[in-house]
Amino acid sequence: MAEMYVEMVEGVVVSGAVVAIMESVVLRAVEGIGFASCSEMLLPVSVEGLKTLLSVASHINLSLPNRFYSDFLQAMYSNRKERAELLEALVISYKEINIPKFQQRIHLLWGEDDKILIVEFAQKMKDKVGNNATFECIKNAGHLVHLERPWLYNKSLKQFLSSVLPFSGARN
Template identity: 70%
Template sequence: MNWQVMFSNRKERCELLEALLISYKHINIPIFSQRIHLLWGENDKIFKKELAHNMKELLGNKTTFEGIKNAGHLVHMERPCAFNTSLNHFLSSLLFPTPN
C-alpha cells in the first residue's frame, strides 16, 4: 500500500469532513401548507428515530410519524410491503380525509 497516497491532501480531506457536519441548532425549517408523513425505519443507524420525532415537532401539526419495525435506513427496500401499505394509507387519507 502506498502510504503517501493515503495521507496526501490531508488538509483538504479535513475541510471536506468538517463541511459535512451539520448543526441542527440553527436550522430554519420552513412552514409547509401540505401534510407531511414521516416514514422511518425503527432500526435506522444513520438517522435515529429521535431525529424523526424532533422533525415532527418542528414541522408542526400537519406532520405525522410512523416507525416501521424491523427496518433500517432503506425502509422502502428492506420492508417494501410495509412501506407501500403505509404510503397508500397516507395518500388515501389525502384523497378521502376522515371528518373531524
C-alpha cells in the first residue's frame, strides 16, 4: 500500500514482519527453529505444536492449562487446508522479489529476543529498505513484542507517528 499510494501513506511501522516474504527467509527462519515448513510452524495441529509455536514466538514462558490450548486450536485453526494454501502462496522465490525503495519513513520495531525473524534480519532489512528507515529494538520481548511489552511498544509507536504527523493543534 505504501508503494502504491505514496501520496496517502506518510509513514509505515513494521514489527515482526518482512517487506516481502522471501522463500530463503522463510526457510532459514523455519528450519532454524526446527520445523519442516512455514505452515507446520504457523498452523499447529496439536497442543504440543501450539505450545512450541508460542514458546518460540514469545520471550516469556506461558504456563496455561491444556484446555486453553485445545480451545485456541479449535477456534483459530479451522479451515486449515485453505490457510496452509494461502500461507504457501504468500511465499515467493528469491528471484521474483524486488524490494522497493520507499519514499515514506519506515520504522522497524522489533523484539530483542525474536527467534522467528531475528534482530540481525531486521537490521539487514533496514539497509535494503533505504535511508528513510529507522530501527528500534525492545528488550525482554520476542516476536510478539506488541503483546509482551505493550507499554514500551505503544510508546515507541506514538513517538514515531508523532514525528511523521506533527500535532497541528486542530482536530478533524
